[in-house]
Amino acid sequence: xxxxxxxxxxxxxxxxxxxxxxxxxxxxxxxxxxxxxxxxxxxxxxxxxxxxxxxxxxxxxxxxxxxxxxxxxxxxxxxxxxxxxxxxxxxxxxxxxxxxxxxxxxxxxxxxxxxxxxxxxxxxxxxxxxxxxxxxxxxxxxxxxxxxxxxxxxxxxxxxxxxxxxxxxxxxxxxxxxxxxxxxxxxxxxxxxxxxxxxxxxxxxxxx
Amino acid sequence: xxxxxxxxxxxxxxxxxxxxxxxxxxxxxxxxxxxxxxxxxxxxxxxxxxxxxxxxxxxxxxxxxxxxxxxxxxxxxxxxxxxxxxxxxxxxxxxxxxxxxxxxxxxxxxxxxxxxxxxxxxxxxxxxxxxxxxxxxxxxxxxxxxxxxxxxxxxxxxxxxxxxxxxxxxxxxxxxxxxxxxxxxxxxxxxxxxxxxxxxxxxxxxxxxxxxxxxxxxxxxxxxxx
Numbered sequence: 469x470x471x472x473x474x475x476x477x478x479x480x481x482x483x484x485x486x487x488x489x490x491x492x493x494x495x496x497x498x499x500x501x502x503x504x505x506x507x508x509x510x511x512x513x514x515x516x517x518x519x520x521x522x523x524x525x526x527x528x529x530x531x532x533x534x535x536x537x538x539x540x541x542x543x544x545x546x547x548x549x550x551x552x553x554x555x556x557x558x559x560x561x562x563x564x565x566x567x568x569x570x571x572x573x574x575x576x577x578x579x580x581x582x583x584x585x586x587x588x589x590x591x592x593x594x595x596x597x598x599x600x601x602x603x604x605x606x607x608x609x610x611x612x613x614x615x616x617x618x619x620x621x622x623x624x625x626x627x628x629x630x631x632x633x634x635x636x637x638x639x640x641x642x643x644x645x646x647x648x649x650x651x652x653x654x655x656x657x658x659x660x661x662x663x664x665x666x667x668x669x670x671x672x673x674x675x676x
Numbered sequence: 677x678x679x680x681x682x683x684x685x686x687x688x689x690x691x692x693x694x695x696x697x698x699x700x701x702x703x704x705x706x707x708x709x710x711x712x713x714x715x716x717x718x719x720x721x722x723x724x725x726x727x728x729x730x731x732x733x734x735x736x737x738x739x740x741x742x743x744x745x746x747x748x749x750x751x752x753x754x755x756x757x758x759x760x761x762x763x764x765x766x767x768x769x770x771x772x773x774x775x776x777x778x779x780x781x782x783x784x785x786x787x788x789x790x791x792x793x794x795x796x797x798x799x800x801x802x803x804x805x806x807x808x809x810x811x812x813x814x815x816x817x818x819x820x821x822x823x824x825x826x827x828x829x830x831x832x833x834x835x836x837x838x839x840x841x842x843x844x845x846x847x848x849x850x851x852x853x854x855x856x857x858x859x860x861x862x863x864x865x866x867x868x869x870x871x872x873x874x875x876x877x878x879x880x881x882x883x884x885x886x887x888x889x890x891x892x893x894x895x896x897x898x899x900x901x902x
Contacts, residue, residue, distance in 0.1 A: 521766060524902050546768035547678060557759035561698035562691075570691040571760070574684050574767035 474498045475520070475623060475654060480529035482515055489515050490526070495672050499622070502645060502655045504663050507674035513658040514554065516674070517625050520656060521551045533623070547575065550621035554628050556612035560601030564592060564611045567600055572618045586618035587611065591640060605632040610640075617644065624648060624655040684769045685777045692781030702750055707789055710743035714797040725802045732801035733862035736811070737818070737855050739797075740790060744819055745847060747786040748826035749840045751778060752897065756834040765901055771894035779827040779893070787819030807865035810875070814861040817878040818854045824889035825850045831896030853881055 475497045482490040489512040497503045505513050518524040520531055522538045522545065531538045538545045558567045568583045587593045590610040595603055600611065609632045616624060629641045642665055645655055649667040663669055679687075696703055717735045718728055755761040764774050794815050795808055803811060829846040833839030861874035 523762060523765060543768050543770075546766050549766060549768075551762070551766050553759050553762055555759035557763050559695060559758065559760060561695055566694070570687060571763050571767070573687050574679060574764070574769060577679060 474534075475656075476532045477516075477520060478530050478532070480516070480519055480526040480531070482512065482519060482524065482526050484515070490519070490674075492529070493672075493674070494529075497654045497656060497670070499652050499654050500649055501668045501670060502649050502657060502663075502665065504669050504671045505656060505658045505674065506660065506671065511674040513674055514627055517551075517627050517656060517658055521549065521625050522546065523551075545623075548622045549625065550616040550619040550623070551625045552612050552616050552627060552629060554631065556600075556608040558600040558608055558611060561599060563597050563599055564603065564614075565596040567611065568615050568618055571615055575619050575621070578618060583614075583618055586614040589617055590614040590644075591636070606634060606637055609633055610637065613641065613644065622653045624653060624657075626655065626657045628658055628660075630659055630661060678768075681769055681773050684767065685773050688764070688774060688777035689781045689784075692778055693785060696781070696785040702747070703785055703789060706743040706747040706786055707793055709746055710739050710790060711793065711797065713739040713742065715800060718800065728802045729804075729866060732798075732803050732866065733859040735801060736794070736797060736803075736815075736862060737859045740794075740815060740819065740858075741822065741848070741851055741855060743790065744786060744822045744826070745844055747782070748823075748830050748843060748847065751782050751827060751830040752834045753830070753839075756900070761834075761897075762901065765897075771897055772890045775827055775831070775893045775897060776890040779823050779890070782827075783820050783823040787816065787823055790819055791815045803862070803866055806868075807862065810865035810871045811862050814858045814871070814875060814878055817875070817882045818858045821854055821878070821882045821885045822847070822851055824885035824893075827893035828889055828896055831893045831900065834897075835900040854878065857881070 477493060477495045480490050480493045493516060495503065505516060507513055515524065519526050522542060525539065533545050562570070564587060565580070565583055568586065572578050572583060584593060584596055587596050590613045592607050592610045592614065595607055595611070600608060603611065613629065616626070630638050633641065642663065645657065646665050646667045649655060657663065714735055717731065721727065752761060755764065765771060791812055794811060798808060798811055825847050829843045832846065833843045836842060857874045857877040861871040861878065864871040864874060
């Protein structure tokens, strides 16, 4: 197994106050592979995703990308990372397109047509010039997915990407994930539902 | 193609400015507060111009500090609440750059606005025209310093409920040197003596916070993001 070709989580422990949320979690995700993180509420799925994103430093254990610690190679790692938290993380006073422009613009230089293309891909092209606050929860989720697409990152960390979406939206997420993974990207997805995908899916079940 | 820190800095400044102008009430509230508080003093005390002139520097500076404090709460709070702060933190740029850009934008929309309306307040408090230049320069330096100090306090308190009270308790003691030298500069200009010494002190404080506060505020944010 080529260690340098993977995102490795090794023996990660996280405490939240007195609670030992993650108790020695270890896993590996390779390019072209999707890790489906599931488990009951409160077992630390989001916490694990935050640890892998680098937002949360584990008390013990490490996360490495291409054999290098993500804490010491933060900039390089973040350049290939797209994280979509449970909240869509949009500014209500900015339009959908401006939201994309300001957050994608920090990662890479992008043209407005590319951003509109990403919004079109997620089915919200008509909302591009509307303030995010007037969009429905499902539409906001689609805009946040468009941001992930537009970042052109190779590591996707998605927290409940299926939340608030209708049947067509769920199919869209599955399609996006399958395309991303088939193209050689890797993804960590927290989801309560079964993922019916055409690509390689591994499962990590967290228990309390 | 990657984005340089400088480009990221200006992109964040532009984002913050656009957000502020989409929410004009956030800009106007501290300004109106400043105008109202400074007009309350003459009404409550006396209309004697000589007395007003004596208290004018203190009134001006205390009101400016309190009004700047009102706007500090917006600095990181809304980004933390809607999750965009996490996106910024994962953007591949140093938190120091992000904090510096946000604080500069905050000063451009709140501090500069306060400096611009201060001649109205100055006139109402009977500050002579000759002292206006000193008043404007000292307020510009003071509000910029306060924005940097506020960034540290705001970074520490965003994770807390009722954090705005704690924010005042952290920032106001740190702002006492500003009050002392700012009021002294204005007072000297009114009485016709040279305000240069006090202005130098204000400028030194401003340089001190401009260079060190972004690091402190970034460290504070990193703690609260976890």
